[in-house]
Amino acid sequence: MDPSRPGTIRVLIADDEAVLRAAMIDLVTSDDALELVGAAKDADEAIAMAEATGPDVALVDVRMPGGGGLRVVQELRERSPSTRVIAHSLADDRATIVRMLRAGAVGYLVKGTSRADILDAIRGAARGQPSMSPHVMADLVHDLAVQLDREESAATSRLERVERIRRAIAGEGRSLLYQPILELGRSTLVGAEALARFEGGSDWSVPRWFAEAARVDLGVELELACAADALAGLDRLPGDAYLSVNVSHRTAGSEGLVELLDEADRIVVEITEHERVDDYDPLVQALARIRDRGARVAIDDAGAGFASLRHLLLIDPEIIKLDVSLTRGIDSDARKRALAAALTSFAEEIDKVVVAEGIETARERETLLDLGVRYGQGYLLGRPVPLQELVEGG
Secondary structure, X not given: OOOOOOOOEEEEEEOOOHHHHHHXXXXXXXXXXXXXXXXXXXXXXXXXXXXXXOOOEEXXXXXXXXXXXXXXXXXXXXXXXXXXXXXXXOOOOHHHHHHHHHHOOXXXXXXXXXXXXXXXXXXXXXXXXXXXXXXXXXXXXXXXXXXXXXXXXXXXXXXXXXXXXXHHHOOOOEEEXXXXXXXXXXXXXXXXXXXXXXXXXXXXXXXXXXXXXXXXXXXXXXXXHHHHHHHHOHHHOOOOOEEEEEEOHHHHOOHHHHHHOOOOXXXXXXXXXXXXXXXXXXXXXXXHHHHHOOOEEEEXXXXXXXXXXXXXXHHOOOEEEEOHHHXXXXXXXXXXXXXXXXXXXXXXXXXXXXXXXXXXXXXXXXXXXXXXXXXXXXXXXXXXXXXXXXXXXX
16 A cells, blocks of 8 residues: 555556446546556556556456456566456456466456445455455355365265275175186187176176276275185196286286285286386386296287287287187188287297187187187187186086
8 A cells, every 4th residue: 555645555457448447447546545556458568567566456357468367467476466456357257267366366356346346346355355246256156065065976986986995805795707718729728717706786897896996096906805816716726727817017016916926837917908008117027026936927908908019019928818809700800810810920929829818609719720829718618607617617
């Protein structure tokens, strides 16, 4: 405030419309408690005047040349930090209001606000009080209430998901099925893939269980719990059959998985290809430790997902599993046959094993054999079943 006029509020006006600017000038000069220190027609003038005069309150148009009211608010935070800015505009859209308030404006008036309300807003701003057009304030309060309800609902939903997943980690409603992996030419069992199953309704599929667990930072714990259960059944498989467990690249890099792999020469760790790997170095190092324990590494769902060829080259798996999308209908799709043939030839060249997933028809099986694929799994060869049933069936 002007020390020569105690109690006087020094006001700057900025508006590119001459008629509105004149009306504001008339309003400010009509009140003895207010002193007009400048009237700018664009953002550049407003900033320069504010820096030169240091007004107590600046009444600033939101939309005017030179960057508008938003730029004025942002610049005055450094150039005239004691100036309190009230935005005014024909628009009352919430996004604009929020941007101005976040930038540092202490009020927002819609053009058409009464003269008395504008004067009250200027006086309030000078005292550090927020100033809003009544319906603007009502809309903001409503939006805030809606946002708080959403956040509360999201927090409650997250807590419910966490609790549901923690129960599954503890073993509640969680089970395993085992799908046989056969040598296609002789239909002999060479291994089994452990597949997690969850009870509690059909609202969550198995992939969603793991996706939701990952979202709440419980993905590794859930995968390790499933892997531990699967490995506990290894001794019940025929002595020449291996056990395959699925894990994400995050779980593959965990200490928990390495600790589970004791005497792991009959274990295959399948790394899913449906989740992007951003940094391969930690994963490659983790897989080296897994191999040191005696386990082999497989790439699950090859031919689908993220960066297939790069994934293959950097992980260098002992087993390459052809994705079901490649296997299904391969007998009638030349493109699928060409890709499967290329992957099989690649695997043979570097002494790797190919396993085809999702074999459902005899024609698919015969086509894969013709392409040089020796091993496979799928409903034609055997559905996922409890371990006891697999052992008795074998």
